[in-house]
Amino acid sequence: MALISRGFRGRRDTTKTxxxxxxxxxxxxxxxxxxxxxxxxxxxxxxxxLRGINGQSATWNWQEFTALPRLQLKxxxxxxxxxxxxxxxxxxxxxxxxLEEAARRGVEPASYVMAICDGGYTTNVPxxxxxxxxxxxxxxxxxxxxxxxxxxxxxxxxxxxxxxxSAKWVRELRFxxxxxxxxxxxxxxxxxxxxxxxxxxxxxx
Amino acid sequence: xxxxxxxxxxxxxxxxxxVRAVRQETTRTRTLFLDVxxxxxxxxxxxxxxxxxxxxxxxxxxxxxxxxxxxxxxxALTVEELEDGEVSSYLCSxxxxxxxxxxxxxxxxxxxxxxxxxxxxxxVAGGSGIVPLMAMLRHRAAALAERTARxxxxxxxxxxxxxxxDVIYRDELERMASNDDSLRIVxxxxxxxxxxxxxxxxxxxxxxxxxxxxxxxxxxxxxxxGPTPMVEAAASALVETGHAADRIxxxxxxxxxx
Amino acid sequence: xxxxxxxxxxxxxxxxxxxxFSVDLTVARATCAHCDAEGELGTxxxxxxxxxxxxxxxxxxxxxxxxxSTPNAVWLDATGARSxxxxxx
Numbered sequence: 001m002a003l004i005s006r007g008f009r010g011r012r013d014t015t016k017t018x019x020x021x022x023x024x025x026x027x028x029x030x031x032x033x034x035x036x037x038x039x040x041x042x043x044x045x046x047x048x049x050l051r052g053i054n055g056q057s058a059t060w061n062w063q064e065f066t067a068l069p070r071l072q073l074k075x076x077x078x079x080x081x082x083x084x085x086x087x088x089x090x091x092x093x094x095x096x097x098x099l100e101e102a103a104r105r106g107v108e109p110a111s112y113v114m115a116i117c118d119g120g121y122t123t124n125v126p127x128x129x130x131x132x133x134x135x136x137x138x139x140x141x142x143x144x145x146x147x148x149x150x151x152x153x154x155x156x157x158x159x160x161x162x163x164x165x166s167a168k169w170v171r172e173l174r175f176x177x178x179x180x181x182x183x184x185x186x187x188x189x190x191x192x193x194x195x196x197x198x199x200x201x202x203x204x205x
Numbered sequence: 206x207x208x209x210x211x212x213x214x215x216x217x218x219x220x221x222x223x224v225r226a227v228r229q230e231t232t233r234t235r236t237l238f239l240d241v242x243x244x245x246x247x248x249x250x251x252x253x254x255x256x257x258x259x260x261x262x263x264x265x266x267x268x269x270x271x272x273x274x275x276x277x278x279x280x281a282l283t284v285e286e287l288e289d290g291e292v293s294s295y296l297c298s299x300x301x302x303x304x305x306x307x308x309x310x311x312x313x314x315x316x317x318x319x320x321x322x323x324x325x326x327x328x329v330a331g332g333s334g335i336v337p338l339m340a341m342l343r344h345r346a347a348a349l350a351e352r353t354a355r356x357x358x359x360x361x362x363x364x365x366x367x368x369x370x371d372v373i374y375r376d377e378l379e380r381m382a383s384n385d386d387s388l389r390i391v392x393x394x395x396x397x398x399x400x401x402x403x404x405x406x407x408x409x410x411x412x413x414x415x416x417x418x419x420x421x422x423x424x425x426x427x428x429x430x431g432p433t434p435m436v437e438a439a440a441s442a443l444v445e446t447g448h449a450a451d452r453i454x455x456x457x458x459x460x461x462x463x
Numbered sequence: 464x465x466x467x468x469x470x471x472x473x474x475x476x477x478x479x480x481x482x483x484f485s486v487d488l489t490v491a492r493a494t495c496a497h498c499d500a501e502g503e504l505g506t507x508x509x510x511x512x513x514x515x516x517x518x519x520x521x522x523x524x525x526x527x528x529x530x531x532s533t534p535n536a537v538w539l540d541a542t543g544a545r546s547x548x549x550x551x552x
Contacts, residue, residue, distance in 0.1 A: 002219070002256065002258040002264065002307060003221055003258060003305055003306075003307045004258050004259070004260055005257040005258055005259070005295070005304075005305075005306070005307070006304055006305075007295070007299045007300075008257045008258070008259050008295050008299070009259050010257070010259050010263045010265060010291060011289070011291040025263060031513075033511060033513055033514065034510060034511060035510050035511040035514075035517045035526075036510055036517065036519060036524070036526075037510075037524070080514065081513040081514060120526070164514070184514065184515075184531075186540070187515065187529050187530075187531045187538040187539075187540050188515075188531045188533040188535070188536060188537075188538035189514075189531070189533075200533075201533040201534060201535055202533070202535065202536075203533075203535040203536070204535075252477075254478045268475065268478065309478070309481075310478075312477040312478045312481060313474050313477040313487070313489055313505075314477070314487035314489050314490050315472075315473075315474040315477070315487075315489035315490055315503060315504075315505030315506075316472075316474055316505070433471070454505075455472060456472060456474065457471050457472055457475075
């Protein structure tokens with residue numbers, strides 16, 4: 001049992017709210033956490049690809065992507081490092097819209113998706129967790145273009161799972177028939193990551 | 206990892222330290238003098254992890270360089286209070302004599318200097334980056350005083366601070382240098398230099414390092430510590446000047462540093 | 464500049480290493496599996512400290528080592544290192 005530090009409260013709101021998943025505390029900051037340097041590739045070279053299980057792919061450049069129907073989301077986000085941020089505002093293209101477009105181009109989906117990012121980061125998410133308006137590829141945060149440190153030009157946003165699943169600098173969504181561990185999932189972080197069941201680490205129920 | 210027989214605690218376990226004294230060094234920095242039960246000893250340049258726990262179990266930890274030399278019994282940590290610093294504001298404003306603090310260490314074998322390692326020794330400090338380098342200078346001075354070193358290792362310190370009042374250990378450094386011909390200390394003030402300041406008034410750059418440091422042919426042991434941009438710039442400049450990269454050791458103070 | 468996006472040294476991982484290894488790994492020498500650059504682990508660029516340690520080659524930027532400390536286990540992925548030499552004391 002760790003020693004309690006007399007007089008230490010930490011910088012967080014000690015009011016417990018229903019919106020806080022177990023083990024989390026609220027932050028008003030927006031901490032930056034990266035597994036590598038911020039990629040800074042020119043937008044003219046940006047492209048997003050959906051790659052089907054059949055090898056077919058659909059790709060959008062920045063103009064094409066930003067012309068797709070938009071979704072706006074105001075949501076809480078929860079980081080596995082224990083901070084939660086309430087009422088964050090995002091705008092982007094819903095995964096549903098991308099899937100619809102991709103289907104027209106012959107891309108065959110599958111039950112799981114690996115998000116592949118500039119810089120080499122990856123994370124895996126079940127398709128069911130990306131559809132029905134639950135997720136998007138976001139490029140506007142708080143009404144402004146998404147900052148590179150926070151994943152700009154565009155990041156995956158899956159706010160109902162721990163935020164390491166909302167992969168920064170996403171470039172490809174690759175369908176897979178079975179689940180495979182991404183970057184953090186392969187070194188001890190939970191394969192699914194539901195903050196409400198506190199699924200932080202491999203081995204958590 | 207199981208402890209071998211004869212050890213009651215693994216070497217790097219969390220220990221409880223008692224605050225024996227505190228000393229304000231500058232407006233924003235304070236030194237804590239800690240009595241650590243079972244402290245195994247340390248080398249100049251190493252650091253400790255400090256862990257704070259709130260009553261509801263919330264925990265957070267940071268790393269702090271040890272300011273005291275191995276020769277001293279109490280472990281000194283000099284902490285800079287950062288704007289919005291969660292841990293540093295607790296350590297600088299709330300923590301008091303008699304309180305207990307959890308820490309583990311010593312940690313790090315890479316950024317260390319012992320008198321037998323020799324020199325000449327070039328130390329380059331930016332702001333609170335002076336802390337581990339001060340441990341090295343204090344160790345060097347203690348070895349001289351105890352006559353455990355036959356001859357002083359020549360040492361030079363280049364120390365950058367924002368203002369004259371921000372210079373940590375100012376008086377002690379002056380005393381050290383005045384008593385020792387083989388130690389040279391050069392300060393540079395980057396923002397608010399007093400009107401009668403005759404020293405340098407700019408960030409550490411290649412020209413300054415070449416002027417104050419030894420030439421690469423002398424093969425100095427170089428330690429650079431401070432905020433990451435400063436360390437990167439100084440290390441690059443030193444390599445450009447011709448110092449071998451493996452003679453340069455760096456420690457960057459990032460988000461988990463002091 | 465956001466300091467959270469500037470890497471630390473591998474020697475900042477010393478505390479994390481010490482949870483598992485009784486020897487000091489920051490002076491161990493690793494060879495990058497991608498570009499063959501060799502150096503002490505203390506010289507690698509370290510990222511993502513809050514989640515674990517991601518140590519990258521200072522020459523080519525590829526991941527050399529990953530180390531996380533979770534309640535159930537400590538995880539080490541050294542596939543980015545062709546070899547690691549730990550000097551005897």
